[in-house]
Amino acid sequence: xxxxxxxxxxxxYNKELHLIKCISSLIDQTYQDFEVIFVDDGSKDGSAExxxxxxxxxxxxxxxxxxxxxxxxxxGILCASGKYICFLDADDFYSPxxxxxxxxxxxxxxxxxxxxxxxxxxxxxxxxxxxxxxxVLNGSEIIQDFYFNWALGAFxxxxxxxxxxxxxxxxxxxxxxxxxxxxxxxxxxxxxEKTNIIFLNKPLSTYVRGINDSLTSSAVILEKLPYIKxxxxxxxxxxVGIQNVNSAKMIINRIRLELSVNHAFFGSKVxxxxxFTKGGGTKGCAKLKSLVVLGLLCPRLVFNxxxxxxxxxx
Numbered sequence: 001x002x003x004x005x006x007x008x009x010x011x012x013y014n015k016e017l018h019l020i021k022c023i024s025s026l027i028d029q030t031y032q033d034f035e036v037i038f039v040d041d042g043s044k045d046g047s048a049e050x051x052x053x054x055x056x057x058x059x060x061x062x063x064x065x066x067x068x069x070x071x072x073x074x075x076g077i078l079c080a081s082g083k084y085i086c087f088l089d090a091d092d093f094y095s096p097x098x099x100x101x102x103x104x105x106x107x108x109x110x111x112x113x114x115x116x117x118x119x120x121x122x123x124x125x126x127x128x129x130x131x132x133x134x135x136v137l138n139g140s141e142i143i144q145d146f147y148f149n150w151a152l153g154a155f156x157x158x159x160x161x162x163x164x165x166x167x168x169x170x171x172x173x174x175x176x177x178x179x180x181x182x183x184x185x186x187x188x189x190x191x192x193e194k195t196n197i198i199f200l201n202k203p204l205s206t207y208v209r210g211i212n213d214s215l216t217s218s219a220v221i222l223e224k225l226p227y228i229k230x231x232x233x234x235x236x237x238x239x240v241g242i243q244n245v246n247s248a249k250m251i252i253n254r255i256r257l258e259l260s261v262n263h264a265f266f267g268s269k270v271x272x273x274x275x276f277t278k279g280g281g282t283k284g285c286a287k288l289k290s291l292v293v294l295g296l297l298c299p300r301l302v303f304n305x306x307x308x309x310x311x312x313x314x
Contacts, residue, residue: 004058006034006099007082007165011072015090016045018208023054025093031100034058037076038090042066047090070175070183077168084115085165091208092159098204102162105140109198112142113164114191116156117200123209131155132201140200146192147240147247151254156197158184160205163191179226186227193240220266221259228255257288264295272296 008026012019026036036056040048040063051061062079064072077085084106088094098117105115120127133141133149143149168174173190175183191197232252234240240248256275263272276292 001081002083003081004033004035005082005103006031006084006086006162007076007080008034008036008086008088009073009076009080010036010038010088010090011041011069011076012038012043012047012051012090013041013066013069013072014043014045014047016043016047016050018091019047019050021093022088022090023051023059025096026059026088027054027056028096029094029099030097031103034086034099035060035080035082037062037079039064039072039076039079041069041072068177068180068183070177070179074174074177077165077174080165083165084162085168086162087158088205089159089207091210092157093206093208094159095204095206098160101200101202101204105198105200106162108140109142112196112198113167114195114197115162115200116197117160117205118155118203119157119160120203120206121157121209122206127206129203130157130160133199136199136201140198143197143199145244145247146188146197147244147251150188150192151247151250156199157205157207159207160203161188167195176227181221182225182227186230189227189231193234193244220262222262222267222271224255224259228252254285254288257285257292261288261291261295264292269296 010022015022026034036059038051038059038061040051040061042063042065048061048063051059060079062075064075073087084102086099086102101117102115106112109115118130118132120129122128131153133143133155134152136143149155171190171194173187173194175187179186228251231240231248235245235248235252256278260272260276263269263275272292272295
């Protein structure tokens with residue numbers, strides 16, 4: 001039963017230090033027809049108690065055993081009573097007019113089901129604006145070739161996306177559970193293969209990059225992730241749509257080069273060469289190709305010095 005326009009699903013796991021900013025950004029929205037569903041995924045800190053202390057009847061708390069961010073989001077989808085579902089991470093926050101701008105975007109595109117805005121990425125106290133899809137300069141645009149634009153870089157994030165609840169339920173689209181990398185991309189891929197995304201090229205949310213987002217040797221990905229394997233399967237089966245095949249292959253090739261870079265610096269250089277030479281060419285990835293060559297030719301110590309230098313400039 002629909003009781004509000006937006007349901008904002010917020011997965012929470014040990015985010016007590018970030019929740020005040022997140023909650024404040026929700027209460028301060030200029031558009032007020034919404035509910036917030038905090039799904040506490042077995043937090044060990046005071047996250048749940050902080051949410052309970054918030055005196056706003058639109059804020060709901062669901063507690064569950066720890067099962068990962070995907071299981072928390074999926075539970076939020078099932079419990080939502082809004083017509084449209086927003087996904088906000090607990091350490092991220094909205095601009096005050098996020099919901100207002102998205103509601104206007106929906107009003108202009110009444111047949112749309114998948115909406116997103118640009119966003120800011122915050123790291124070490126500094127803000128960076130997200131990339132813009134090709135040919136989208138200002139205002140809003142229907143992005144028909146999602147994979148082509150995604151291969152150039154993420155132009156929205158989970159905390160700037162909105163999806164019609166009925167569409168998710170009818171198409172049985174969910175976040176893959178039990179996976180810790182790429183689960184949100186899998187979700188966007190499933191959506192993009194079934195509908196176009198309506199994009200507003202205005203940054204209205206802030207994605208806060210934490211320590212867990214930093215590249216460390218213990219967190220380097222050296223194997224193809226499940227969401228990429230599933231994308232390959234859908235390409236082979238023709239499920240991505242004939243119009244998306246070439247662009248989806250751009251994603252596959254970009255990931256292949258990223259794996260090759262990781263092997264070159266943190267894994268086996270022999271494996272880096274094997275991964276690099278497997279598959280077709282990759283347009284628009286000159287930087288990744290250069291990093292592969294750099295990793296093959298220089299010691300890891302040199303690369304670490306290079307990374308520290310780059311961070312100092314950010």
